[in-house]
Amino acid sequence: MELTGAQAMLECLKKEGVHTIFGYPGGQILPFYDALYSEKAIRHILVRHEQGAAHAADGFARATGQVGVCVATSGPGATNLVTGIATAYMDSIPMVAITGQVATSLLGRDSFQEADITGITVPITKHNYLIKNIDDLPRIFKEAFHIARTGRPGPVLIDIPRDVQNAKINFKYPEKAEIPSYKPKYEGHPKQIVAAAKAIAASKRPLIYAGGGVISSNAAKELTELALKCKVPVTTTLMGRGAFPDTNDMSLGMLGMHGTVYANYAVQECDLLIAIGARFDDRVTGHIAKFAPKAKHIHIDIDPAEIGKNVRIDIPIVGDVKTVLKELVEKVAVKDDHAAWLDQVMEWKRKYPLSYKNNGTIKPQYVIEQIYDVTKGDAILTTEVGQNQMWASMFFKFIKPRTFITSGGLGTMGYGFPAAIGAQVGCPDKLVFDIAGDGSIQMNIQEMTTAVNNKLPVKIIVLNNSYLGMVRQWQEILYEKRYSSVDLEANPDLVKVAEAYGAAGIRVTRIEEVRSAIEESLKIKDRPTLIDFRVAREENVLPFVPPGQALNEMLVD
Ligand SMILES: Cc1ncc(C[n+]2csc(CCOP(=O)(O)OP(=O)(O)O)c2C)c(N)n1
Ligand SMILES: [Mg+2]
Numbered sequence: 001m002e003l004t005g006a007q008a009m010l011e012c013l014k015k016e017g018v019h020t021i022f023g024y025p026g027g028q029i030l031p032f033y034d035a036l037y038s039e040k041a042i043r044h045i046l047v048r049h050e051q052g053a054a055h056a057a058d059g060f061a062r063a064t065g066q067v068g069v070c071v072a073t074s075g076p077g078a079t080n081l082v083t084g085i086a087t088a089y090m091d092s093i094p095m096v097a098i099t100g101q102v103a104t105s106l107l108g109r110d111s112f113q114e115a116d117i118t119g120i121t122v123p124i125t126k127h128n129y130l131i132k133n134i135d136d137l138p139r140i141f142k143e144a145f146h147i148a149r150t151g152r153p154g155p156v157l158i159d160i161p162r163d164v165q166n167a168k169i170n171f172k173y174p175e176k177a178e179i180p181s182y183k184p185k186y187e188g189h190p191k192q193i194v195a196a197a198k199a200i201a202a203s204k205r206p207l208i209y210a211g212g213g214v215i216s217s218n219a220a221k222e223l224t225e226l227a228l229k230c231k232v233p234v235t236t237t238l239m240g241r242g243a244f245p246d247t248n249d250m251s252l253g254m255l256g257m258h259g260t261v262y263a264n265y266a267v268q269e270c271d272l273l274i275a276i277g278a279r280f281d282d283r284v285t286g287h288i289a290k291f292a293p294k295a296k297h298i299h300i301d302i303d304p305a306e307i308g309k310n311v312r313i314d315i316p317i318v319g320d321v322k323t324v325l326k327e328l329v330e331k332v333a334v335k336d337d338h339a340a341w342l343d344q345v346m347e348w349k350r351k352y353p354l355s356y357k358n359n360g361t362i363k364p365q366y367v368i369e370q371i372y373d374v375t376k377g378d379a380i381l382t383t384e385v386g387q388n389q390m391w392a393s394m395f396f397k398f399i400k401p402r403t404f405i406t407s408g409g410l411g412t413m414g415y416g417f418p419a420a421i422g423a424q425v426g427c428p429d430k431l432v433f434d435i436a437g438d439g440s441i442q443m444n445i446q447e448m449t450t451a452v453n454n455k456l457p458v459k460i461i462v463l464n465n466s467y468l469g470m471v472r473q474w475q476e477i478l479y480e481k482r483y484s485s486v487d488l489e490a491n492p493d494l495v496k497v498a499e500a501y502g503a504a505g506i507r508v509t510r511i512e513e514v515r516s517a518i519e520e521s522l523k524i525k526d527r528p529t530l531i532d533f534r535v536a537r538e539e540n541v542l543p544f545v546p547p548g549q550a551l552n553e554m555l556v557d
Contacts, residue, residue, distance in 0.1 A: 001172075005134050005165040006035035009098070012141035014041055015173045018069050020060065020425055021045070022053040026073025027113060029100030031165035045425060045454060048446040050077050052418040054084020055444070058093050059419030062405045063380055064426040065218065067094045067148050074100045075113030078159070079120065083412060085155045086124040090409025091239060092216060094153035096144050097125075103163040104132055118159050126154030134167035139174055146177035151184030152303040153216055184302060188319030188327060195315050196274075196298045197332040203272035203296075205341040206232045209255065209284075212239030212408065213277015213301060213321050220244065220401040222325035223276065229329060231338045233345050235263035237278050238389075239408040242398035247377075252345065253354070256284040257545045258390045261352035264543070264551040266345055267292050275299045277321045280310035281409070282547075290550035300324050352556070354394055361536040362511050364388070364463040368395035371433060371461065374518045379431040380405060380423050384416040384440030386470035388463045390541040392435035414443025417460060421447055424456045431459070431522065438464040438491050441530075448501035451528040459521045460530040462494055465537045473540050477555070498530035507532045 003011060009032055013021070020043045025033045036044055047053040050072040057068030068088075072081050078099040088095045102111040118128045127147050129140045137160075144156040200206055214223050214236075220243050227234050227250055234244040235252040244251055252263035267273065273295040278284070285291040288310060299306070299313040300321055307316040317324050356365040368391050371379070377397050382405040383389040389406055398404050405423055407415040420434040434441075441462055451458050463469075468486040475483050495505030504524050508517045508531060521529040543554040 001170070002168055003171045004031065004035065005137055005160065005167050005169060006031040008137050008169050008171050009141070009160070009165070010035055010039050010042060011171055012138060012173060013069065016067070016141070016145045018067070019043060021069040021071055022047055022056040022060070022422065023071030024050050024053055024073070024077060026077045026100065028074035028102055028162045029071065029077070031162060032071070032100065045450065047418070047450050049444065050080035051084050051414065052421070052444050052447040052450065054081045054097065055087065055415050055418035056422035056425070057095050058084060058088045059382060059405055059422030060426040061093050061095055062419070063402055063423035065402065066426070067096055067145055068422065069096050069098065071098045072100070073113070074102055074117070075115045078117040079115055082120060082124070085121055085157065087407050087410045087412045087415055088155040089124045089126070091212060091407065092153050093155065094148040095155040096148050097155060097157045099157065099159045100165070101130065101159045101161040104161045105163070107161065117157065121157050124155070125157050128157040128159070130159045131164050132161070134164050134169045137164070137169060138172065142174045143177045143179055146179070147182065185318055186320040186323050188300070188317040188324035192315060192317045193324065193327050193331055196317060196328060199272055199296060199298060199315060200230055200232070200274070201333050201335045204336070204338065205270045206230065206272040206274060206338065207266050207270035208232050208234040208274045208276060209237070209267070209278055210234055210240040210243045210276045211237040211278025214240055214243035215401040217277065217302070217321040218401070219277070219322035219325050222322055222329060225329045226325055226332070230332055230334055231342060232274065233266060233342065235259070235266065237281070237284055237408070238393055238406060240278065241393055241404040242401045245399045246397035247399055249346070252349070254393055255551070257286065258394065258541050258543065259551070260354055261543055261554065261556065262345060262348035264545070264554060265348050268550070268552045270295045272296050272298065276325070277301060279306050285310065286545045287548055287550045356539070360511065362508065362514060362533055364391050364465070364533070364535045364539055365395045366511070367461065367463060367514055367533050367535065368392055368435065370515050370518055372396045374515065374522070375431055379403065379433055380427060382406065382416040382420040382423060382432070382434045384434070384436045385411045385413045386437045386440060386468065387465070387473065387539070387541050388435050388437040388440070391463065413440040417441060417444050418447045420458045421451050421456055424458050425454070433459045433461055436460055436462045437469060438462055438466060438488055438494070439468045441494070445497065448498065448503055448528065452502040455526050456528060457525045458528045460528060462530060462532050463535050464491070464494070464532050465535050465539070466491055467537060470541070472538070476538070476540070477544070478546065494530060494532045503527050504529040505532065506530070507534070509534045
């Protein structure tokens, strides 16, 4: 079948099962958009800023488990994707970013809207390609999707000069990607699995530390089996929220800088730490030399580069989390019910619950609890970055994987709203909330048009403290309240902003109105709703392990 490069791009996408893409057109991607004009099988969501396209593709990927696809033109279109690509890279999210490029004859000549996007994105993509020859196009698409979704997932960029989009090709899609240098290892080494099973059986105070890898490998079920069979409590990272149900007694919630007291104590006291699909990020470990000082370490991860990167590992297992956990659950013999250890952990849970003081003002934690209460946890939460993000993670109970979508690694303000759009497009029957800060929401507020045009009933929950709250908190605690450039009292009226875009806007200033406003927003099904919750301005996220401290050295109030 003879096709143009642009038509071939669409065929490749369809062969990969893609039915939705997020993008923004421009000169060097015109042939692709022209081919798209008569394409029925692919839905294109027109965003209002390319960063929105990248985050929406990322949110779509996290919510559905499929590869997210975003498209932009060359130069500024491509560079606008960069933050979104870096966000996906840091959190190992499968994504393919397609960019138009100036014609091959103009490459390297500082042509109009030329940017070396493959050069720029080398450190933030799993791999990238510049297609100079049309004959390579089908193979490159096949490889790009294969690389994005296999092994440790990640973003792949394909840059396609305009003349290549116009060239002709006798189209045939390869059956398989053959990349000799890329063979991710799925099976864990059997000896290592036996060693881990023995260590678990011999331990007195074991703890599972589960990260985002459990979710990307769809291993929540296997993780739960291991925890329940071996009577091991589970703490998750920010990225791992939802990998183990918070409603289970054995759940200790999140560990780390804003971890629960009981999770952090358990880390410091355990004699065996079983790290699964996690990467010992500094926000998790605190002072690294003082992290889990009494524990032997097992580390299960598909990426060999993660083993021993930050912490010395006693029993590494390189392999796919799901595949390895299946084996491990089978091999492990349970000798001990860890009763004394579980009693201790439960006592910490009772003694140091997550808490906050109600004093008549609207506490942001209360808003999150009410969203949980109204939805019974059956919702997808995305977040922006800052205090809003931490409260969302701490005060909502996540029951299933792929229900908490947040920028963990890069910490990208402006992520949550476009990610919510992507999640809602991917999961039209789910309730989707973006838990936002008043600072972050303004970073991609233009996507309100995208949500309105596509009738997406995303709920934007602004925990409005009129501050860059997390930065203010650090300035309060670490810089003697020298509040430097964090006051946002000059914020626009966000209700009016929402209404101007054609969305619904609700303002809540009294605690009694919190629940009814959430309920009200659930009735609005044909457009987004922004609720501007005027919350206590100087509320802090606690517990807080100040940077450089050990996990048991946390500030609690
Ligand atoms: C793009 C970007 N710029 C700056 C920061 C640094 N930063 C982290 S949290 C934060 C404050 C966020 O304010 P807001 O969205 O109002 O959330 P709050 O902490 O008040 O809930 C800032 C500026 C960031 N994470 N991302
Ligand atoms: Mg704020």
